[in-house]
Amino acid sequence: MEYLENTLSYADYVRLRESVGWLNFSKEQTENAINHSLYIATAAENGETVAMGRLIGDGQYHLIADVIVHPDFQHQKIGTSILNMLLQYVSENTPAGGRSSVQLIAEPGKEPFYESLGFKRIPHEYCGCGMRKIIRRE
Numbered sequence: 001m002e003y004l005e006n007t008l009s010y011a012d013y014v015r016l017r018e019s020v021g022w023l024n025f026s027k028e029q030t031e032n033a034i035n036h037s038l039y040i041a042t043a044a045e046n047g048e049t050v051a052m053g054r055l056i057g058d059g060q061y062h063l064i065a066d067v068i069v070h071p072d073f074q075h076q077k078i079g080t081s082i083l084n085m086l087l088q089y090v091s092e093n094t095p096a097g098g099r100s101s102v103q104l105i106a107e108p109g110k111e112p113f114y115e116s117l118g119f120k121r122i123p124h125e126y127c128g129c130g131m132r133k134i135i136r137r138e
Contacts, residue, residue: 001043001044001045001050001076001078001081002043002044002045003041003042003043003044003081003082003085004041004042004043004044005039005040005041005042005085006037006039006040007040007042007049008034008037008040008042008049008052008054009034009049010027010030010031010034012042012049012052013030013034013052013066014030015049016049016050016051016052016066016068016070017066017068019068019070019071020068020070020071022068033054033056034054036056037054037055037056038055038056038057038062038089039054039055039085039086039089040052040053040054040055041053041055041081041082041085041086041089042082043069043073043078043081043082045073050069050070050072050073050078051068051069051070051073051078051079051082052066052067052068052082053065053066053067053068053079053082053083053085053086054066054086055086055089055090059093059100060100060101061100061101061103062090062100062101062102062103063102063103063104064083064086064102064103064104065104067079067082067083067104069082079113080117083114083117084117086102087102087117087133087135090102090135091135091137094135094136094137095137096137096138097137098136098137099134099135099136099137100134100135101132101133101134102119102132102133102134102135103132104119104132106119117133118133119132119133120132120133
């Protein structure tokens with residue numbers, strides 16, 4: 001498995017979302033979202049993108065979005081690696097003495113995965129739990 005940074009294409013984004021039954025956005029929105037992401041982590045097997053995760057935010061607050069591992073590659077710790085790449089980016093870009101809030105909205109049933117990485121539940125009645133993790137850099 002090869003892990004890459006900031007190499008997500010529109011076609012791969014659409015294909016991965018479809019692989020897990022998620023609706024896609026318009027091409028214009030998707031390309032804008034990819035181009036304005038702070039950081040994107042992907043995993044590729046034999047040159048094919050099989051997983052992705054995006055980080056968006058303003059340097060204080062960060063949102064993890066679009067964490068997807070193609071069903072054929074799930075349960076191989078690829079999602080964990082993608083999340084760790086995103087969190088490492090935040091950690092490295094949090095200034096000394098600062099703190100960053102990392103948030104996400106988990107798909108229903110995926111909360112334990114994110115909890116294993118240090119996120120905390122934030123209940124919400126309409127979707128899976130919103131979650132956040134504070135990263136401090138001494």
